[in-house]
Amino acid sequence: MLITLYGPDSYRRIKKLDEIIGIYRDKYTGLSYERIDVSLDGSLKSLKNIASTRSMFDPVRLIVVDSPLEAEDQKELRAILKSNTENKELTIVINSLQKPPATYKFLYEKPASAQEFPALKGEGLNTLIKQLADEYGVKIDTRTRGVLIDLFGSNTWGLATEIEQFSLGKAQDIEARPAADYFQLISTLKRGYSARERVIALELILSERKDEPARVFNSLAYRLSNNKEANRFADYDVAIKSGKLEYEEILLDLALGS
Incomplete structure (x- = not known):
């Protein structure tokens, strides 16, 4: 079975994804769960192997596929997904920022299901x-x-x-919040001319003001100036939700201009 969640509102999209995972974990005690970012090298091979493996010890399996449209071999990814459209032992949840194009039309046709989060x-x-x-x-x-x-x-x-x-x-x-304080520092962190300026601003935000790193990240993600920035923050968002990076690591990376 295929379930597609897509759209720029990653908050509601991830909430829905977490809801689906929670339902499966509550319903199936022997659930086999995997999460694969198919934009990474070797990930399609892993997805194909996991999807094609059947075990009497794992009667129900759930795979979350992140960043589908960034996979290097789109033809191979489509073939893997399409071959599991009616697989009742395996549920694949596709988690995508962008709407999968017409070449993925089977994702919108029964028995598959799709939900948009604009x-x-x-x-x-x-x-x-x-x-x-x-x-x-x-x-x-x-x-x-x-x-x-x-x-x-x-x-x-x-x-x-x-x-x-x-x-x-x-x-x-x-x-009553001191906007010239927090939001000025956010502006410096986002547009400061030097890494030194940006690191100092980050230190003031986290250490002196003690603002939550998640709040700082979301403030930086608001009103991005171009698609390159939007894609970068989308990648960071996936890394956070998948547990690969912490907010503090990402904020430092942004401050240093890496």
């Missing part, structure tokens, strides 16, 4: 903020919702992180 705007953002407020047990009035939307826009990770900070009592009143 960037939220307007009422969609209001609805998400209400849901997050309920989830974290905080009250957010209409005016504050507007301020959050002005600050974070469609950056749903930033919204979620900020609302979580409110629930933990770590965030200041959003309208």
Whole structure:
């Protein structure tokens, strides 16, 4: 069985992915679970081997495939996925920033299923903020919702992180926050001319202000200037969610301009 989750709203997409993984783990005690980033060298061979291996000890298997459109051999990837369309013993969840193109049309046809997670705007953002407020047990009035939307826009990770900070009592009143402090430092970290400037800004944010690294990352990811930056942050996002890198490592990498 194939399930495709795609779209730029990685917060809701990853939440849905985690939900699917949780359902499988709760339902199947002998679940065999793998996660493969197919943009990496040798990953397609690993995916093919794992997908084709059957075991009486693993009656149900789940594989999450990250970065499908960055795989070097798209023809090979399509063949692997298509051959498992009706495999009831194996579920493959495709996790993609971009919508798979027409050459992957079988992902949108039964028995496969696909769900899109577009960037939220307007009422969609209001609805998400209400849901997050309920989830974290905080009250957010209409005016504050507007301020959050002005600050974070469609950056749903930033919204979620900020609302979580409110629930933990770590965030200041959003309208009383010293914007010239935090946001000036974020601007320096993002656009500083030298690595020294950027590292100092990062040190002030994390050590002096003690802002959460996740919040800093999401602030940097808001309103990126070009596709190259967007792709870089998308790669970082996958690395974080797959446990390959920590927020602090990525922030230092960004500050050093690596």
